[in-house]
Amino acid sequence: xxxxxxxxxxxxxxxxxxxxxxxxxxxxxxxxxxxxxxxxxxxxxxxxxxxxxxxxxxxxxxxxxxxxxxxxxxxxxxxxxxxxxxxxxxxxxxxxxxxxxxxxxxxxxxxxxxxxxxxxxxxxxxxxxxxxxxxxxxxxxxxxxxxxxxxxxxxxxxxxxxxxxxxxxxxxxxxxxxxxxxxxxxxxxxxxxxxxxxxxxxxxxxxxxxxxxxxxxxxxxxxxxxxxxxxxxxxxxxxxxxxxxxxxxxxxxxxxxxxxxxxxxxxxxxxxxxxxxxxxxxxxxxxxxxxxxxxxxxxxxxxxxxx
Ligand SMILES: Cc1cc2nc3c(=O)[nH]c(=O)nc-3n(C[C@H](O)[C@H](O)[C@H](O)COP(=O)(O)OP(=O)(O)OC[C@H]3O[C@@H](n4cnc5c(N)ncnc54)[C@H](O)[C@@H]3O)c2cc1C
Ligand SMILES: NC(=O)c1ccc[n+]([C@@H]2O[C@H](COP(=O)([O-])OP(=O)(O)OC[C@H]3O[C@@H](n4cnc5c(N)ncnc54)[C@H](OP(=O)(O)O)[C@@H]3O)[C@@H](O)[C@H]2O)c1
Numbered sequence: 001x002x003x004x005x006x007x008x009x010x011x012x013x014x015x016x017x018x019x020x021x022x023x024x025x026x027x028x029x030x031x032x033x034x035x036x037x038x039x040x041x042x043x044x045x046x047x048x049x050x051x052x053x054x055x056x057x058x059x060x061x062x063x064x065x066x067x068x069x070x071x072x073x074x075x076x077x078x079x080x081x082x083x084x085x086x087x088x089x090x091x092x093x094x095x096x097x098x099x100x101x102x103x104x105x106x107x108x109x110x111x112x113x114x115x116x117x118x119x120x121x122x123x124x125x126x127x128x129x130x131x132x133x134x135x136x137x138x139x140x141x142x143x144x145x146x147x148x149x150x151x152x153x154x155x156x157x158x159x160x161x162x163x164x165x166x167x168x169x170x171x172x173x174x175x176x177x178x179x180x181x182x183x184x185x186x187x188x189x190x191x192x193x194x195x196x197x198x199x200x201x202x203x204x205x206x207x208x209x210x211x212x213x214x215x216x217x218x219x220x221x222x223x224x225x226x227x228x229x230x231x232x233x234x235x236x237x238x239x240x241x242x243x244x245x246x247x248x249x250x251x252x253x254x255x256x257x258x259x260x261x262x263x264x265x266x267x268x269x270x271x272x273x274x275x276x277x278x279x280x281x282x283x284x285x286x287x288x289x290x291x292x293x294x295x296x297x298x299x300x301x302x303x304x305x306x307x
Contacts, residue, residue: 054091054144055080060117062139066202069171070134071110071121074143080118082109082149083156084178084185085270087304090120091144092133102144105130108272108304109149110174110206112181118145121174121205151175153270153304155185157293161268161300163191163260164224167245167281170198172273172306177206179270180213186222189268193258197231197245197277201238204230227258246280264289268300275305 055077062072082088086109093102111119124131137143153175155164164185166176173196179185180192198204207230213219214226231245232238241248241257248254255261262269269290271281282303290300 053148054089054146056097056142057118057145059137059139059141059143062137065205066200068124069121069203069205070124070137071119071174071205072137073111073117073119074145076116076118077145077147080145080147080149082113083154084109084113084182085154085175085304086149086151086178087175088118088149089146091146092130092137096133096144097142103130103133104144104146106150108151108153108171108175108178110177112178115181119177121171121177123171151304152293153272153302155179155182155188155268155270157298157302158268158270159298159300160188162189162266163193163263163268164189165193165195165258165262165267165269167195167269167271167277168197169245169273169277170203170306171205172271172304173205175272175304176270177210180210180226181218183218183222186219186224189224191227191258191260192224193227193229193260195229195231195241195245195254197233197273199232199234201230201232201235204232227260229254229257245277246284249281249284262288264300270302272304273306275307278303278305 057074057077060073060075062070064070087106088109089104090107091102091104094100095102107120107122109118110121111117122134124135166179168176176194180194185192194210196204207228210226210228214222229241230239231241231243231248233242233244236242241253243253245254249262269285271278282301285301292299292301292303
């Protein structure tokens with residue numbers, strides 16, 4: 001099931017009355033706010049105060065892939081900077097719209113570094129403390145975003161290489177979407193191989209967008225070719241590959257499906273999601289001579305564990 005609510009894109013610039021209407025819908029009068037842009041997404045920025053480590057943003061759109069998997073876009077503080085692959089911290093709960101406390105969790109950025117919004121994907125885990133306010137989240141709601149971004153799951157952690165393998169389980173696809181949205185990644189590699197392992201085919205978020213990327217105007221002239229390999233593990237017949245990624249790699253089926261050999265000299269690997277998968281892949285790749293960045297010396301692999 002896919003339902004989508006978008007605050008629509010190319011619209012004529014709003015007139016003064018429309019602006020007042022928009023503001024009366026999205027601005028709470030008790031908190032000071034600074035409107036920085038009323039472009040197509042009507043970005044409204046909340047001044048949290050320079051001493052705060054976060055800004056309060058607004059949810060612009062939500063896309064429910066399944067009842068427990070959602071991606072959403074928020075407004076973006078004009079000073080927020082990140083490198084594709086980074087994560088930031090999101091704050092939700094009773095205090096998110098005001099000055100009270102709220103609950104914080106790390107989330108990877110799925111949007112491009114140049115987008116004027118931020119995008120995230122989140123799974124709702126049963127009984128999870130953050131999952132509950134996330135379930136209640138609606139377009140127009142406030143959400144806090146840390147002003148800083150973090151992490152080492154970035155292409156600049158890797159020595160230059162020909163083939164970039166992006167191995168994700170579940171929501172671990174998010175940072176790879178941001179990386180794939182970076183045109184320089186398409187210029188600096190010959191092959192981009194995306195492997196997304198999910199339980200059910202409905203969880204193959206952004207599948208159509210990823211497959212269509214090579215035809216997109218930003219990437220049409222790019223050097224790299226894209227191979228997208230979905231792995232659906234709990235729905236027999238839904239994908240050609242149906243085993244967990246470490247097994248598919250160990251028995252050679254992943255390389256065969258990609259028609260690409262995993263070679264220390266030419267291949268670079270980023271892994272994101274399930275920590276057990278991460279551990280197994282690290283062990284396997286280490287046995288093939290792959291290493292992570294050490295003391296500033298770029299390696300051939302990098303990992304992000306989500307719990
Ligand atoms: C660096 C980093 C980046 C992260 N980025 C994302 C992201 O982009 N999207 C996202 O949904 N989550 C992400 N997470 C996990 C996220 O921060 C929360 O853990 C998650 O939203 C659940 O929060 P919770 O309070 O409901 O449950 P928690 O108490 O945090 O987690 C409860 C249990 O749920 C399971 N779990 C937690 N997160 C996930 C997940 N993403 N996929 C599958 N099972 C999970 C684990 O078994 C965990 O022990 C990231 C975590 C880290 C460390
Ligand atoms: N996805 C759902 O249907 C669903 C529904 C409701 C709640 N939840 C809850 O949501 C949370 C996240 O579920 P999720 O499906 O997004 O994440 P997940 O459990 O990490 O599964 C995502 C993918 O990773 C694979 N995987 C799991 N462990 C692995 C390992 N050690 N090595 C390699 N691959 C591995 C899974 O394969 P396998 O199928 O072989 O495990 C699946 O293909 C869980 O707490 C779950 O209880 C999930």
